[in-house]
Amino acid sequence: MNKLIIDVAKDKVFFMIIDNDNSYNIVYENSKNNYEKLVMLINEFLLSKNLNFKKISQIYVNRGPGSFAGIRNSLSIVKAINLSNNIDYFCFSFDDFKDENDVKYEDIPNLCQKYKIKKNLINPIYMS
Numbered sequence: 001m002n003k004l005i006i007d008v009a010k011d012k013v014f015f016m017i018i019d020n021d022n023s024y025n026i027v028y029e030n031s032k033n034n035y036e037k038l039v040m041l042i043n044e045f046l047l048s049k050n051l052n053f054k055k056i057s058q059i060y061v062n063r064g065p066g067s068f069a070g071i072r073n074s075l076s077i078v079k080a081i082n083l084s085n086n087i088d089y090f091c092f093s094f095d096d097f098k099d100e101n102d103v104k105y106e107d108i109p110n111l112c113q114k115y116k117i118k119k120n121l122i123n124p125i126y127m128s
Contacts, residue, residue: 001057003109004046008038008074009066015045016105017056023106024049035073042077053085060108063091064125071124079122088119095125 005016013028026045028034034041046052061078064071078089090112097103097111111117 002051002055003058003060004042004056005060005105005108006042006074006078007062007105008035008070009062009064010070013038013041013070014105015042017046017049017051018106018109025105030067030070032069035069038073038077039080053081053087056085056087058109058119059087059089060112061089061091063093063123065093065095065127066125068126071126075122075124082120090117090119091122091124092117093125 003018005014005018007014008030010030012030013034014025016023016025028041046056059078059081061074062071063075075091081087082089092108092112094103096115096117100107100111103111
């Protein structure tokens with residue numbers, strides 16, 4: 001199955017789909033307008049790869065540190081996707097992997113497993 005990575009904590013809105021053989025990503029401007037239509041952006045990205053939420057097995061979302069609005073919106077959306085589609089999610093922070101060198105988004109699912117990041121647990125880290 002496919003994995004979806006969502007990162008809205010940083011200076012860009014970033015999505016990545018990882019399947020067995022390939023990965024695809026897209027970047028959007030980090031703006032209030034894009035926060036408000038985050039679900040539509042995710043859905044458009046999935047459709048562009050002939051996917052839908054039924055074909056996603058896990059979601060990985062960056063819980064910060066970063067933008068309060070971006071983190072709050074992305075975590076809310078992921079929780080709603082979990083409730084409506086029963087897709088497990090993992091809330092990671094790049095700080096969780098500080099012992100690793102040069103972490104790439106493609107590495108996130110394996111690193112969450114390695115560092116035993118708990119599924120369906122939200123613990124955001126906002127910048128002050």
